């Protein structure tokens with residue numbers, strides 16, 4: 001492959017002050033986030049066909065076939081066209097599912113932050129890269145490509161000064177904010193991996209992830225602001241790092257004006273980054289070097305740190321962002337996910353920035369200050385593509401149409417859905433009310449493991465039919481297969497239901513589980529040899545359209561968040577084992593809320609209490625047990641679960 005010229009590092013002339021980052025700015029920039037200067041790396045389909053060398057192919061379905069049948073030619077051409085390489089790759093793909101070996105674009109060197117920033121700064125420095133939609137409506141902050149590059153470089157230099165080296169992993173525990181995004185890009189610039197932990201996770205969950213990633217550096221904020229409430233994020237980090245011996249420093253950005261206790265380990269982020277140079281030499285990374293870890297729930301054991309690498313991931317997010325949403329130069333892309341999830345990584349940060357887009361970073365909730373928030377924001381920011389979760393759509397639907405109709409949504413062109421199946425009612429409402437019946441709704445199926453969207457209604461054709469509630473078609477290069485869950489055979493005919501698998505590699509897929517390659521192969525490649533198993537079930541209709549049914553394994557999807565039953569059980573079992581701790585806590589609660597003398601002498605933990613079928617606790621039975629009069633329990637015919645009494649008796653014997 002031929003290399004693109006390495007863009008020289010752009011010199012940033014003016015310094016950016018802290019004010020620019022933290023205080024709402026109403027400055028209008030020449031491009032104002034709209035097309036004025038051209039960044040085009042987004043050719044139309046005809047141009048695309050020519051570029052990938054798909055001779056004799058004239059339509060979208062032909063292009064799809066080419067992409068799966070000649071995947072080396074397809075991905076090789078797309079990679080040369082869309083990414084800026086420092087040195088060209090020599091091999092498009094080198095994959096073997098039986099060993100869980102996935103390698104793309106070997107030999108190639110590039111820097112992800114240069115692809116997302118520098119090359120756009122060269123052509124269009126004043127274009128808005130991101131709009132930080134802060135919690136309070138109307139206080140948004142716009143950051144241009146030039147400014148985002150500057151923030152990234154300063155942070156990159158600061159991380160280096162703090163001893164972060166190529167190959168290290170930095171944990172980021174921050175709400176959606178420009179400095180979080182710049183932190184991710186700064187890691188990419190200096191060759192460190194990032195590990196973003198959703199800022200809603202508890203200190204234990206955070207500590208688990210810091211330890212597993214072996215991070216020496218954590219980046220956080222003093223406090224978060226969400227739905228009008230202040231959240232003490234730094235305090236959570238303080239608790240977490242107590243149990244993380246690897247952590248040497250915590251960089252603390254100031255999201256609010258409130259001071260928080262700082263220790264020797266803590267570094268005031270803005271203050272220190274302002275001392276740094278605005279130029280930071282990007283490191284030439286190999287295509288298969290780690291870009292980030294992202295933890296997600298599995299069906300067994302601890303959350304897994306899925307590993308994504310540089311070139312393939314970036315290419316895949318950029319291509320899907322362009323074609324699934326029909327994103328064009330100058331559009332404002334509004335993905336309302338949190339950066340702590342894969343959706344935020346791929347469609348707030350990497351996909352849109354690689355495409356030189358304007359991306360929205362949403363800090364608030366769908367109902368703050370009222371259920372009109374999304375649509376008021378759409379009007380104010382002129383959002384063209386809106387990408388959200390069915391759980392939020394279902395919630396807003398209940399508040400009625402007025403909250404939507406109060407605002408002008410004429411800027412909207414495409415509506416996206418992700419995270420869980422979207423039921424027909426929610427789909428119809430999204431389409432009819434939010435999109436006024438004129439915007440296609442794209443229900444996008446994918447996972448942390450797939451890196452980017454794999455099945456979506458019109459990846460290959462802006463005019464294609466869309467059936468409500470169906471994810472429809474595979475994206476370029478994705479070859480889905482349904483397998484019989486009993487016998488493991490491929491179901492080749494339409495109108496069938498089975499385990500959703502993917503039968504050949506694509507550039508965006510995860511490469512391994514951090515430090516657990518065996519678990520990676522066992523989870524994804526052993527259940528159906530020769531295939532990548534997604535964990536989901538799906539139906540392929542008579543017409544050949546895909547509909548996702550949901551998880552087949554022990555993962556529960558709660559409002560689009562993955563929860564492993566094993567993780568929950570771990571916590572509960574832990575509580576059971578610590579029965580005396582629990583008893584002690586209960587005693588303290590009673591003495592605190594009533595009085596010391598009211599404290600029970602004995603506390604016995606049981607699976608359930610003896611209750612009547614109407615739910616009343618049979619206290620007389622309990623009294624007899626305590627008095628050791630178990631021969632005189634009386635009438636037990638109304639008891640719901642007879643075993644519950646035996647259990648209480650057995651436990652009580654052990655206790656005395």
Ligand code: 6R9
Pocket residue numbers: 296341342343417418419420421422443444445446447448449471534535536548549550551557560561562
């Ligand atoms: C992107 C993301 C992945 C799991 C996935 C599936 C469910 C995601 C869906 C969907 C039906 C869709 N899922 N998108 N189910 N229709 N459009 O959500 O990643 O957090 O890893 O969750 O979410 O069950 O396996 P992740």
